[in-house]
Amino acid sequence: TQLLEQSPQFLSIQEGENLTVYCNSSSVFSSLQWYRQEPGEGPVLLVTVVTGGEVKKLKRLTFQFGDARKDSSLHITAAQPGDTGLYLCAGQKYTDKLIFGTGTRLQVFP
């Protein structure tokens, strides 16, 4: 059972464009994480959000945790080819196991 649905599944944009990736669930999570994965490698953590409504910024990336802690979004401003990769959200219920989302593959063309 996939508890975390990401949209869109694929995103292909030109350099300089903005984009938003969504991560939705019917479950409440105590924390939500965003990872980025390069081909043939394991995912690497970008950010963790733990408070409902929390917003975190990492350079051109803005992450938000929903007020009800059931959803999250990742917004990228002025995307660059180096942003290309697979973006994964992951939710955790307190000290329980980490469940990953369905993934969003981003391709940024120069």
Next chain:
Amino acid sequence: SQTIHQWPATLVQPVGSPLSLECTVEGTSNPNLYWYRQAAGRGLQLLFYSVGIGQISSEVPQNLSASRPQDRQFILSSKKLLLSDSGFYLCAWSWGRGTTEAFFGQGTRLTVV
């Protein structure tokens, strides 16, 4: 510092053959350990989860099994591989308490032929 080792990196196995993938963590004690499987370009499916030696939670019915014979060793096995077992397998660890990130190995690309 903590490191995670996963091997082999690639594996081609015939249908019906056994499987053993090994993962070890260094530099920490009593980590949570995970085995995930990933279809091409998609999210990670949790297969097994362990919070301690001999404690394994299976998330998906399948012909795979996992064992944790030592605190920092996690093994994924199968007695007889199926074509559908092909995929990218990832081992990960996290701290045992609280909100924590997962640290991943480099993955094993398994192709069952």
